[in-house]
Amino acid sequence: MAKQILLLLLIVGFTIDLAAQNVDSLKERQSELRDLIQSLETDLKQTTTMIPPELGWSFRYSGTLGFTFNRLNNWATASNPNSETSAIQVSMLGRANLREENYFWRNTARLNLGWQRQDLKRDDVPDESKYEPTVDVLQINSLYGYKVSPKLSISAMAEFRTTIIENAFDPAYLDIGTGATWTPNDHWLVVLHPLNYNFIIASDELDFESSLGTKLLVEYSREIIDGFLLSSNFTGFLSYEDADDLSNFNWTTGLNFKAFRGIGVGIEYALRWNKQETRGLDDDIQSYFLVGLSYTL
Template structure:
């Protein structure tokens, strides 16, 4: 009887360990089996991914071959910014009764044509802004809107393709203002030739070592035209779903020195849902001749930004 009791106690203490050991072995076997299945599926998925990429490339190639020339891509995009403010008896301000209106507009239109051996890219950009500030307690303050931003740009680039990514090209670009009698005063016209590099569908780089920068003006300050190099870079990218970025840099480097050089860099960020969204335009410019004409001792970095409602219209 005593022996049976000892056997029962021994069984009670050792059986759970035995069962646990058995369960652990089964779990290890199940893990190995599932790991092997997972590795097999990953291999199959990788193979399928390569097949999908290959098929996508073949479909894109066939689509390209079936699309007739010339191929035109046309569209328009822009930004409208509005700001209204009114203060009445706001005593913490030195001018306690005021109203202000700020209006900013940017618009870009483009028409890009593509042929089998050549291309023709055209664009126009207009940026305008007005500001009105009314101090109701001061009858002598300035009435009406004042110009806050004013820029117009027109460009046309033609190229003959030497390869899918490189072409010999010629560029014409005109820049001026249009308000307050500033049209073509001053006005800048670049005419030049060189090469255009298109490393990707969303990036175009123009390098023209032979370019003449004509400057037109009817002012006391004598603007100078000169020979130099023209560099233009245009880039577009979808940063994330619903957020697009467009960047354009246009620079002229005069062979007569930096005083006759200039550059303009414009960046546009926009969200869009069915062509409507929020847009931000940021423009930077540096032009020593404009600084000298304004009788400035230094050459400040010119800038503007407009935040507002954006729109986009395109057609292929």
């Protein structure tokens, strides 16, 4: 009887040890397969980036919508214990690009609009609450380039920027110039036009001055990780006549996360420096910040 029990224990122990060995070997195999999959995914991404883009037209549209609402009801510690504040801001970007073997034509339109409303709900203040415009920018850019090498082109560009809600087209900026464009890869675009004239269209009441100078445009766009797209656009003008008062730049950077079928979350931050616009203000730097729902088509 004792021998039978001992034999049974040996069989059970051997079975458990064999099962543990099988689990360890399966985990080992699982790890090897994961490493193989990761290596194949890396090779696939590298191969994809080496494939030259297709010739012809390509179109893209994206935007971000942000909205805030705040309401206080008898909130004693606030300066306005009964008030409502709301704001809405929208940023839209459209691209239409033509790529051919010896030349390209890139067209971009940006629209940034914002409104804000505050209702103090006080008896001693007339209720004239309505949405007032805040951010108001329309920018259109058209760049043509003829390739002298795979990465370098002789180019000409026109860029138009103005407002459309208040004081529409007053002022309006029009840059026309020529020079060179460098495209080291599909993520970067660098335009340098040393022969550029900055036309400013404004009413007699506004003191603006056109001038000759250098136009610089730098764009970067890349999916830094799966689902996260980083894009940045810098456009600047350096005046030969008065670099301090007649120059200007605009820099916009955005990060978009795609969650479902092109819809996600977007963050956008913009800086602008233009002394001709900020005369009489304490600070020459203008900026806005936007967080909201994003969409890409």
